[in-house]
Amino acid sequence: MSKHVARPQILVIADDFTGGNDAGVSLALTGMTVNVAFTLPCTEETDVLVVNSDSRALDAPQAAARVNALALACHADPRALWVKKMDSTLRGNPGAEVDALMQVTGKKLAIVAPAFPQAGRTTEQGLCLINGVPVSQTEFASDPKTPVVSADICAVLQAQTAIKCRAMSLSDCLQHLNEAAPDLPQIWVVDAQSNGDLDAIVVAAMERNNSPLLVGAAGICDALARRVQTVSSRRLLAIVGSMSEIAQRQIAVVCRDPQVEAVFIDIENVFEGAMSRYVARIIDVLASGKHCIVHTCTDDDARHHIPHLCARWQVSRAQLGEQICQFLGQLTRQVLDDVSPAALYLSGGDVAMAVAEALGATGFRITDRVALCVPYGHFVGGYWQHPVMTKAGGFGDETTLSQVLNYVEEKMSE
Numbered sequence: 080m081s082k083h084v085a086r087p088q089i090l091v092i093a094d095d096f097t098g099g100n101d102a103g104v105s106l107a108l109t110g111m112t113v114n115v116a117f118t119l120p121c122t123e124e125t126d127v128l129v130v131n132s133d134s135r136a137l138d139a140p141q142a143a144a145r146v147n148a149l150a151l152a153c154h155a156d157p158r159a160l161w162v163k164k165m166d167s168t169l170r171g172n173p174g175a176e177v178d179a180l181m182q183v184t185g186k187k188l189a190i191v192a193p194a195f196p197q198a199g200r201t202t203e204q205g206l207c208l209i210n211g212v213p214v215s216q217t218e219f220a221s222d223p224k225t226p227v228v229s230a231d232i233c234a235v236l237q238a239q240t241a242i243k244c245r246a247m248s249l250s251d252c253l254q255h256l257n258e259a260a261p262d263l264p265q266i267w268v269v270d271a272q273s274n275g276d277l278d279a280i281v282v283a284a285m286e287r288n289n290s291p292l293l294v295g296a297a298g299i300c301d302a303l304a305r306r307v308q309t310v311s312s313r314r315l316l317a318i319v320g321s322m323s324e325i326a327q328r329q330i331a332v333v334c335r336d337p338q339v340e341a342v343f344i345d346i347e348n349v350f351e352g353a354m355s356r357y358v359a360r361i362i363d364v365l366a367s368g369k370h371c372i373v374h375t376c377t378d379d380d381a382r383h384h385i386p387h388l389c390a391r392w393q394v395s396r397a398q399l400g401e402q403i404c405q406f407l408g409q410l411t412r413q414v415l416d417d418v419s420p421a422a423l424y425l426s427g428g429d430v431a432m433a434v435a436e437a438l439g440a441t442g443f444r445i446t447d448r449v450a451l452c453v454p455y456g457h458f459v460g461g462y463w464q465h466p467v468m469t470k471a472g473g474f475g476d477e478t479t480l481s482q483v484l485n486y487v488e489e490k491m492s493e
Contacts (some may be wrong), residue, residue: 087128088419089307091157091300092146092180093164094135094171101131101297102164105304111419112464119152121438124439125464126419128153129164135171136224139239140174143179146439150183160290160415161186162303166212167200167296169207169232170225174239177266177294181242187264188291190233192280194271195298201272205246206230232268242266249276255290256283264322288320314365314420315487317480318407319374321432321472330479331377332349340364340482341372346399349406350392358413365418370484373410375403391402404429408437415463421487424453424480431469438462441471450475450482 089106093099096115104112111126119401121128131147133141137223155161165173165181177189194202199210207214212221213230220227229235233244237461244266247255252269271277277295281302284291293299319326342361345353357373389399411423411434425431435443439461446456452474456469468483 087125087159089127089160089162090153091129091162091164092132092150093129094176096131098166099129099131102300103127105301106307106359109307110421111302116356119149139172141176143175146179147183150180157180157212160291162300163292163294165193165294165296167195167198168219169227170219170222172239174236176244178240181264181292184292186292187260189266190280190284190291191266191268191294192271192277192299193296194277195296196273202270203272204270204298205232205268207232236266237301244268249279253279253283256287260289261399274302278305281306313488314368315370315422315484316365316420317372317424318411318428318430318434319372320404320407322376323473325475326426326472328477329378329475330374332477333372333480333484339372341371341374343377344373346375346388346403349403354410357410361414361419374483376445400429404433408433412437422468423463424468425485426470427472449486450479452479453483
């Protein structure tokens, strides 16, 4: 499979390498794949792409130009979440780089929250404090490369951008985020003294239809990771193509759990170009924090409907099966472009192979076994690098899929 440009869910532009790693590590701990790129384009598939602009010590116009070029080279999906990683002590060119990134992304609003409470960095009344002391009165004021001349975050930003900058309390920020988006670009500097404050900013920002540019240090990235963790971890996406009786009973058992939702694929729709509707539905289920079971058979009568389908669409049984498998493979690929569940479960050999091909896998590396009959491992190569479980359609008993869900919830959260 030829390589292509990655389309990550989250894009972070950091002004130095170690800062980029600080931004990405907490996201990696959620189970997302995180790559830190020194050059673009990035061809490795990843959930999170952190780009090191290495621009902290440049002058402002050079830094802006570099961030502009790198952001354009990302070829980002319009739905991707953008984060500008800045130094928690205001070193570098935060104003110029935020301005450049807002221009490229078309964002009308940037929320700047450089606080990193566990390291003693807080924002109070628009000032950057280090253990309660204005940063301009600390050792960072005499940094050999990028000395900090002011603790007033708006003043630091406005020195490099003409975009209007406002300092505000957390409560004011949350209130304004419920209002309509501003007509002209704005930068909000928001007070934050705890991880809870940063969590509130991230949650409110991500709930907007058009999310703002998030700007901050490792603290805001940690808050983003906590938000991602609550909605993406410990979820299973199961693609069940088998029409076996035991597979249907396994689905029926797990669907008694309110944290499980099934999405039935009507085979008629496979030939009618209805994939986007199913993709959206599956994404909604996973985004709600539920396990999603995708299946194509509701009862034993479905087997007897196959001759009718073949006659209607003028295909053989083999061709019908191939069409269904290809549909499920591409469906899975499109879903995984948007969400990142904890694991993928594939039931039915033909379906498992179709999904593997759609994800560009070249093999399967076996690690363990779940529920006695479900091999567990990872695809070799390709798009999906999170855990994968496979099951022959007729294997197991009624509790097999329940055991898989328990494994995902308990073992993969450790």
